[in-house]
Amino acid sequence: MSVEKLFDGVGKLAGLLGGLGVLAILAMSSFEIISRYFFGEPTYWSVELSTYVLIAVAYCGAAYAHSLGANVRVTLLLDSLQPPVRRTLETSTAWGSILFVLVASAQTYDFILKNYFNGTKSYIMLVPQWIPNLSIFVGLILLVLAILGEIRRLSGSRPVWRELAAPILFALAILTIVLLGPNPPKLWSGRIDTELAVILVFWMFAILSWSGWRMLLATAAVTVLPAGLFYFGNGLGASSTAALLFALVIASFLIGYRIGFGLGLIAMLSLYFLLPFALPSTIAERAFTSLESFSLTSLPMFVLMGALLVRSGIARELFDTLLKWMGRLPGGIAHAAMGACSVFAAVSGSSIATAATIGGVACPEMIRNGYSPRLAYGSVAAGGTLGILIPPSVPLIIYGTLASVSISKLFIGAMIPGLALTMLFMGVIWLWSVIDREAVPKGDPVPLGVRMNSLKGAVPFALLIASVLGSLYLGVVTPTEAGALGAVMAAVLCLLRGLFSFRLFWAAVLEAVMVTGFILLIVFAASLLTFIFDFLRISQTILAVSTDAGLGPFTVFLILAVFYIVLGMFLDSISLITLTLPVVMPLVLSLGLDPVWFGIVLVLLVEIGLITPPIGLNLFVLQGVGKISLRDVSLGAVPFGTVMVLFLFLLYFVPSLVTWLPELVK
Structure with missing residues (x-):
C-alpha cells in the first residue's frame, strides 16, 4: 500500500468509526424513547453508554474532520500572505499541533494504564474506565496521522524513505513511551519528564526528515517562544497572566493554528511552564472529563x-x-x-x-x-x-x-x-x-x-x-x-x-x-x-x-x-x-x-x-x-x-x- 493510500485510509477509518458511533447514539436514544413510552421500562444504561460513545465519536471525528481540512482556523492574516509564506506558517503550525496531540496521546496512555491497574470503574454500569479512555487514545493517534497527511499535502511529494520516516519515528516514540510505563522519571526540576523528552526528540527528527532544518526553526519559534514567555512570566499577577494567555491564544489563531490546536498547545505549555509546578496528567483527565456530559x-x-x-x-x-x-x-x-x-x-x-x-x-x-x-x-x-x-x-x-x-x-x-x-x-x-x-x-x-x-x-x-x-x-x-x-x-x-x-x-x-x-x-x-x-x-x-x-x-x-x-x-x-x-x-x-x-x-x-x-x-x-x-x-x-x-x-x-x-x- 502506498503512503498516499495510508493517509487517505486514516480519514476513512476515522469517519467509519465515528459514523458507527453516531448510529449507536441514535439507536440507543430511539430505544430509550420506545422502551420508556411504549413499555414503561426506562433503561438505566443508555445515558452512560451514549456518553462513552460520544467521547469516541469526538476524537475519531476530530481526525476525520482534519482529513477533510474542516478543523476551523482564522484565515484573516493567512489570506493576506504570499503562498510560500502562508505554506510555511501552515506547515509549522501543523507540526506544532502534532506536538500537542502526541503529548495528549502519551498522557492518555498513562491514564489508561493507571485506570487498568487500579481497577477504576464507572458508578452505574461498572464499566472499566480504561475502555472509554482507549477510544480517546485511538482517536488521538488517528489525529496525529491526519495532521501528517495535511503536512504531506502542504510539502509535496518526497522519496519513499522520507515519506515513511515521520510515521516510523512517531511509532518508535509511542513504543518508547510504552516501555517507560505510567510513571516516567522527572527531569529539569520536575517540569519535564522522560516521556515529554522522548516526544520532543522524535518530534524534532520527524520535522527534519520531512521538512528540513528551516522548518524546524520556524516550528520552534511558534512553540518554544510561548513556553519561554510562560517560564519567565511565572509568578505574574492574575491580571497580567490572563492578558498573556489571551494574547498568546489570539496570536496562535492569527498565525494559522487551527482553533482546537491553538487552544490546546497554549494550555499544554501553561501546564508545563506557567504553573508553580507541572501538572501534565491534567491533559489526559480533561480529555475524558470535559466531554463526559450526556447533554x-x-x-x-x-x-x-x-x-x-x-x-x-x-x-x-x-x-x-x-x-x-x-x-x-x-x-x-x-x-x-x-x-x-x-x-x-x-x-x-x-x-x-x-x-x-x-x-x-x-x-x-x-x-x-x-x-x-x-x-x-x-x-x-x-x-x-x-x-x-x-x-x-x-x-x-x-x-x-x-x-x-x-x-x-x-x-x-x-x-x-x-x-x-x-x-x-x-x-x-x-x-x-x-x-x-x-x-x-x-x-x-x-x-x-x-x-x-x-x-x-x-x-x-x-x-x-x-x-x-x-x-x-x-x-x-x-x-x-x-x-x-x-x-x-x-x-x-x-x-x-x-x-x-x-x-x-x-x-x-x-x-x-x-x-x-x-x-x-x-x-x-x-x-x-x-x-x-x-x-x-x-x-x-x-x-x-x-x-x-x-x-x-x-x-x-x-x-x-x-x-x-x-x-x-x-x-x-x-x-x-x-x-x-x-x-x-x-x-x-x-x-x-x-x-x-x-x-x-x-x-x-x-x-x-x-x-x-x-x-x-x-x-x-x-x-x-x-x-x-x-x-x-x-x-x-x-x-x-x-x-x-x-x-x-x-x-x-x-x-x-x-x-x-x-x-x-x-
Whole structure:
C-alpha cells in the first residue's frame, strides 16, 4: 500500500468509526424513547453508554474532520500572505499541533494504564474506565496521522524513505513511551519528564526528515517562544497572566493554528511552564472529563437531523413555498429569504450553514429580479445569524453544558427573541423598500391555488419541527432524544418524498461526525485553559477588580457587549464561547444576572460579530457565494446589525422577553 493510500485510509477509518458511533447514539436514544413510552421500562444504561460513545465519536471525528481540512482556523492574516509564506506558517503550525496531540496521546496512555491497574470503574454500569479512555487514545493517534497527511499535502511529494520516516519515528516514540510505563522519571526540576523528552526528540527528527532544518526553526519559534514567555512570566499577577494567555491564544489563531490546536498547545505549555509546578496528567483527565456530559450527545443528533434535511433539497422547496406567498410584496423575495433563514436555522443550528445555503438559493433570485445587491446579500447575511439563536442551536448546547444551564430552558428562552429578531429584520426590508423603491421591486402576484399547492412541501417540514421542539419543550424527551427523534423523522420524510438513499444517509452521518469532532476538540482544548484559569484564580481576581471598581450591571453589560462584538469579528461562536465563558460566567452570576438570559444575550452578541464590517464571518461567506465586493455585503448588513444592537438593549431592559417562557415550564 502506498503512503498516499495510508493517509487517505486514516480519514476513512476515522469517519467509519465515528459514523458507527453516531448510529449507536441514535439507536440507543430511539430505544430509550420506545422502551420508556411504549413499555414503561426506562433503561438505566443508555445515558452512560451514549456518553462513552460520544467521547469516541469526538476524537475519531476530530481526525476525520482534519482529513477533510474542516478543523476551523482564522484565515484573516493567512489570506493576506504570499503562498510560500502562508505554506510555511501552515506547515509549522501543523507540526506544532502534532506536538500537542502526541503529548495528549502519551498522557492518555498513562491514564489508561493507571485506570487498568487500579481497577477504576464507572458508578452505574461498572464499566472499566480504561475502555472509554482507549477510544480517546485511538482517536488521538488517528489525529496525529491526519495532521501528517495535511503536512504531506502542504510539502509535496518526497522519496519513499522520507515519506515513511515521520510515521516510523512517531511509532518508535509511542513504543518508547510504552516501555517507560505510567510513571516516567522527572527531569529539569520536575517540569519535564522522560516521556515529554522522548516526544520532543522524535518530534524534532520527524520535522527534519520531512521538512528540513528551516522548518524546524520556524516550528520552534511558534512553540518554544510561548513556553519561554510562560517560564519567565511565572509568578505574574492574575491580571497580567490572563492578558498573556489571551494574547498568546489570539496570536496562535492569527498565525494559522487551527482553533482546537491553538487552544490546546497554549494550555499544554501553561501546564508545563506557567504553573508553580507541572501538572501534565491534567491533559489526559480533561480529555475524558470535559466531554463526559450526556447533554453533549444531543449535538450529533441535531446535526444529523439538519444534514438530512439539507441534503434532501428541502431548503430549496421551503424557499419556493415562501416565495409564492410573499413574492408579490415589495421586497417579497427578501422576506421569503428571511423566513427561509429562520426556519432553516431551526434545523441547521449554524449561522454559516444557513447563510451559505439560503444565500446560494435566494440571492441569485433577487439579483435576477432587480434587487439591490446590498439588500440581497446583506439581508441573507443577517438572516444567517438566526442559525445560532433559533433552536436547536449548537452554541446554546455548548453554552448550556459549560455553564451547567438547562439546554431545554435555553431553547425555550431563545424562541421569542429569535422570532422577534426575524420580524425586525423583515421590518428593515420593508423600510428599505419604502425608502428606495428601485432597490426593492414589487413581485408578480401568484394565484391562490398555486400558493395552496406549494404548502405540500412545507407542511411535513413544519410538522417535523413542531413535533421535535414541542416534545422537548413539554418535557416529553431530553434534548438528545429530541435530536434522535428529529433525525429519524427527517429520514422518514426523505423516504416518503422519494429522496432517501443509503448514500445520502451515510453522508449526513459523516457530516455529523465531522461537526461533532471539530466542535468537541475545541471544547476539550478550552477545558484545559479553564483549568489554568481556575488554578491561578484568574476569574476570582477579575471579579474582585470589578467589585472594587464599583461597576454596576449595566456598565459590565456594555463592556462585555463591546468585548464580544469585537472578538466575534475574528472568531467563530464555539471558539469564542468556550474561550471566554470560564472567566466571564462568575462575573455574570455575581451581578445576579439570569444565566438563561445571559446565554441568549451571549449568542446575540456573537451574532452581531458575524456581520460586523469589515471582518464578520458571514460577510465573507456571502461574498464567496455571490462573488461580489465585500464592501457591498458589509454596507448591506449595517442596517440589520444596527437593529440587532438596539434589540440587545431591549433584552437588557426587558429581560422577560427571554425568561418568561422558561419560567412557565419550571
